[in-house]
Amino acid sequence: MIFTPPYYVVVFVSQRTEQDIAAYDAMAEKMVAGAQKVDGFLGFDSVRDQTGKGITTSYWRDEQAIQSWKINLEHQEAQKLGQKRWYEYYDLHIAKVERAYSKS
């Protein structure tokens, strides 16, 4: 999925630990449902391979929409668990999309 620029992309690159896989999956589903309720959430793509490395890219209308999701209480709980338990490492890049192309 692409959108008409300008919009924002949040790139989340992460390495999962082996801990709590069922709890993690349940939380991940809850987070998708939560993000979808945020005004200005446009969509996301997500891939994780067998080694546990994952990239999730979420798309947002503007910075305010990203901020609303960042401070969401359920999301903050998930962020704490992510830092403590679920991710060996992660990187976040917040970027403004200037151009987008697609081939279908």
Place this chain on the structure above:
Amino acid sequence: MIFTPPYYVVVFVSQRTEQDIAAYDAMAEKMVAGAQKVDGFLGFDSVRDQTGKGITTSYWRDEQAIQSWKINLEHQEAQKLGQKRWYEYYDLHIAKVERAYSKS
């Protein structure tokens, strides 16, 4: 890996076909080697899952570096094969990174 903003991220989301997997893997390796020679290439992350969905995020100093790689002749050959043969679909988002965070 994160860098000190501002820099650029190119988000490439794709669905692989089942065709030519060995040739594709060889080409992918060549493309990584080629991109690494471009002045202004900073690094990349790449994940593909068992369904063939992949996300590759590459990081660049500026738009000129992205442009140099876009018009590279070997890369243009690869782009043609990608469109014709290797990808069912793909999306490209070119974005300027404003903030970046990491947990290691």
